[in-house]
Amino acid sequence: MVADPKKNATDERLASLTLPQESGWLGSARQNALARVKATGLPGRRDEYWRYTNPAALVQADPGTTVGTPQADPFDAIEAVVIMVEDDRVTLTEDLPEGLEIMRLSDAGKADIHWARDIYGVLEMRGSGPVPRPLAMLNTAFATDGVVIRATGKIARPVHIRTVGKGDLILHHVVRVEAGASLTLLKSGTSGARANTVTEVDIGEGGALHHLRIQGPDHHRHVNTHVFVRQAAETTFKSFTLSANGQMTRNEAVIELTGDNAVSTTACAAFGKGDFHHDDTVFVTHDAVNCQSRQVFKKVLRDGATGVFQGKILVKEGAQKTDGYQISQALLLDDDSQFLAKPELEIYADDVACSHGSTTGAIDETALFYLRSRGVPKRVATDLLVLSFLAEAVEEIEDDGLREHVGACLADWLSQG
Amino acid sequence: MLKIKDLHVKLEDEDKQILKGIDLEVPAGEVHAIMGPNGSGKSTLSYVLSGRDGYEVTEGTAHLGEHDLLDMEPEERAAAGLFLAFQYPVEIPGVGNMTFLRTAVNAQRKARGEEELSAGDFLKIVRAKAKDLKIDAEMLKRPVNVGFSGGEKKRNEILQMAMLEPKMCILDETDSGLDVDAMKLVSDGVNALRSPDRGFLVITHYQRLLDHIKPDVVHIMADGRIIKSGGPELALEVETNGYADLLEGAA
Numbered sequence: 001m002v003a004d005p006k007k008n009a010t011d012e013r014l015a016s017l018t019l020p021q022e023s024g025w026l027g028s029a030r031q032n033a034l035a036r037v038k039a040t041g042l043p044g045r046r047d048e049y050w051r052y053t054n055p056a057a058l059v060q061a062d063p064g065t066t067v068g069t070p071q072a073d074p075f076d077a078i079e080a081v082v083i084m085v086e087d088d089r090v091t092l093t094e095d096l097p098e099g100l101e102i103m104r105l106s107d108a109g110k111a112d113i114h115w116a117r118d119i120y121g122v123l124e125m126r127g128s129g130p131v132p133r134p135l136a137m138l139n140t141a142f143a144t145d146g147v148v149i150r151a152t153g154k155i156a157r158p159v160h161i162r163t164v165g166k167g168d169l170i171l172h173h174v175v176r177v178e179a180g181a182s183l184t185l186l187k188s189g190t191s192g193a194r195a196n197t198v199t200e201v202d203i204g205e206g207g208a209l210h211h212l213r214i215q216g217p218d219h220h221r222h223v224n225t226h227v228f229v230r231q232a233a234e235t236t237f238k239s240f241t242l243s244a245n246g247q248m249t250r251n252e253a254v255i256e257l258t259g260d261n262a263v264s265t266t267a268c269a270a271f272g273k274g275d276f277h278h279d280d281t282v283f284v285t286h287d288a289v290n291c292q293s294r295q296v297f298k299k300v301l302r303d304g305a306t307g308v309f310q311g312k313i314l315v316k317e318g319a320q321k322t323d324g325y326q327i328s329q330a331l332l333l334d335d336d337s338q339f340l341a342k343p344e345l346e347i348y349a350d351d352v353a354c355s356h357g358s359t360t361g362a363i364d365e366t367a368l369f370y371l372r373s374r375g376v377p378k379r380v381a382t383d384l385l386v387l388s389f390l391a392e393a394v395e396e397i398e399d400d401g402l403r404e405h406v407g408a409c410l411a412d413w414l415s416q417g
Numbered sequence: 418m419l420k421i422k423d424l425h426v427k428l429e430d431e432d433k434q435i436l437k438g439i440d441l442e443v444p445a446g447e448v449h450a451i452m453g454p455n456g457s458g459k460s461t462l463s464y465v466l467s468g469r470d471g472y473e474v475t476e477g478t479a480h481l482g483e484h485d486l487l488d489m490e491p492e493e494r495a496a497a498g499l500f501l502a503f504q505y506p507v508e509i510p511g512v513g514n515m516t517f518l519r520t521a522v523n524a525q526r527k528a529r530g531e532e533e534l535s536a537g538d539f540l541k542i543v544r545a546k547a548k549d550l551k552i553d554a555e556m557l558k559r560p561v562n563v564g565f566s567g568g569e570k571k572r573n574e575i576l577q578m579a580m581l582e583p584k585m586c587i588l589d590e591t592d593s594g595l596d597v598d599a600m601k602l603v604s605d606g607v608n609a610l611r612s613p614d615r616g617f618l619v620i621t622h623y624q625r626l627l628d629h630i631k632p633d634v635v636h637i638m639a640d641g642r643i644i645k646s647g648g649p650e651l652a653l654e655v656e657t658n659g660y661a662d663l664l665e666g667a668a
Binding site for chain 2: 365366367369370371373374375376377378380381384385388389390391392394395
């Protein structure tokens with residue numbers, strides 16, 4: 001019999017985990033996901049979807065060791081409803097504005113009937129076709145806990161999930177924005193040894209979610225995240241991620257536009273050096289009329305760092321008047337760094353406007369000289385040009401205060417090298 | 418102030434000699450103009466003095482006061498008091514004009530061992546100087562040169578010059594792309610900066626700019642050499658007769 005490394009790795013990982021004992025809807029969802037991940041197998045080196053990122057560190061049974069201590073949180077200065085997640089310990093706050101419900105996933109799972117039942121594992125499963133996402137399946141089966149959030153009104157104060165990971169973190173959040181409601185969700189923290197996070201977002205008609213995430217300069221980071229989004233008619237979803245440093249980051253966003261006139265934006269500004277490996281994988285499905293989707297991904301890579309972008313826009317039959325825009329760009333600060341991009345469009349409607357582009361370039365020598373001729377030292381001038389390059393992604397943040405905050409955070413990290 | 422001796426420069430990547438022995442001295446308090454036909458090496462001279470990559474000095478020296486310019490990084494030359502107003506100022510999206518100016522001013526102060534300007538002091542000074550150049554608050558806030566008209570870009574160069582207070586200013590075809598009103602505004606800005614301890618080297622194709630910025634000395638450059646130097650009347654001669662006569666005379 002020929003050894004199957006992929007199956008062995010899957011078996012080993014599954015054997016290392018314990019399925020939380022839950023009856024009810026959450027237990028069923030876990031069983032369903034377990035069966036799916038067993039059938040699919042965890043990602044292996046030969047899977048096309050993992051061609052540019054070696055999944056070994058994210059798959060192997062041993063999560064590695066925790067290094068480093070949590071830094072000051074970048075969102076500390078933002079007044080928010082803060083939810084602390086320390087490994088599998090979720091600490092909620094009592095002080096909630098009207099129109100906002102927050103629970104632990106484990107508590108929601110104990111209720112016979114809960115709204116999260118229609119979302120948990122459901123959006124993940126929808127998003128696992130046509131491309132399987134076995135690490136998300138694994139998460140649905142084995143999530144130790146998570147935060148379940150429901151907005152029924154326009155919530156001014158952001159909700160901030162702050163994670164401090166230590167061991168092998170598996171978290172699963174569920175967000176429901178009801179019709180006409182709106183919410184801003186902030187995420188930050190450290191991954192610990194390793195983190196696998198899934199967030200399922202369901203936005204009802206006319207609702208809006210702003211998703212803002214900072215993956216700080218946590219060099220040890222080994223993380224894979226999935227955000228699954230389902231958008232009804234007239235909805236807005238805007239996501240921005242700032243990612244610095246970190247050895248292994250794979251952020252997947254899977255967005256389904258199911259109602260007419262929906263708007264969906266995903267953006268990321270990432271920079272790192274040396275063993276930095278950052279992978280953005282995005283899949284947007286247009287299944288309704290007159291929707292807009294926009295992806296702006298920018299990476300700055302130095303000293304041998306690697307950036308990956310896989311982005312697909314699928315326009316289904318009948319999704320007329322689709323307006324799709326996608327740009328992925330990398331700024332390479334030396335010859336050792338690399339950017340691997342695979343932009344894809346698949347269109348089955350005949351009245352759409354879709355554009356995509358990908359560029360890889362070096363620093364603009366003329367601009368560098370201009371700055372230096374004004375007395376700005378080379379290192380600072382390079383940082384300014386890096387900021388300039390990343391600005392296009394940062395500008396996707398709608399809220400002025402949050403945008404300035406993130407910009408300042410970025411400048412600060414850059415100046416620290 | 419600025420002393421250039423027997424300067425020979427070739428392109429780094431090509432075997433092409435651009436400057437073939439430039440001798441030039443600009444004392445403090447004087448304005449010198451360099452005129453010459455296209456391809457004579459005027460812009461190359463400004464780039465070599467300010468330290469742009471891509472050129473190789475094969476012979477000669479250039480000093481700013483005691484500083485051996487050719488041995489310094491571009492930012493060191495700037496801190497030592499050299500300023501080049503670009504023919505084509507560069508657009509830098511995403512970096513506010515104000516941030517850029519403050520970074521530059523404070524970097525130079527730091528390099529010279531001076532105290533950095535506080536945000537408040539900086540703001541006061543920049544507002545006053547911007548007003549003289551008819552640069553409004555909106556232009557200061559916008560990203561560096563992005564969406565600026567030709568005239569606005571050149572005024573922005575002069576604002577930088579005014580903020581950085583250099584000892585030696587090189588203006589590389591600052592008149593290109595300017596209409597009459599813009600040229601007047603830019604020239605007024607430059608004239609306001611004329612002082613006994615500051616030198617100017619004004620590179621231009623046309624005499625027109627020199628109506629506004631009156632030079633003490635005019636040099637005619639051709640094929641990598643200064644072929645003639647004289648008073649302001651030399652510029653008028655060029656305006657009337659073109660370069661042809663002068664070039665023939667040199668040959």
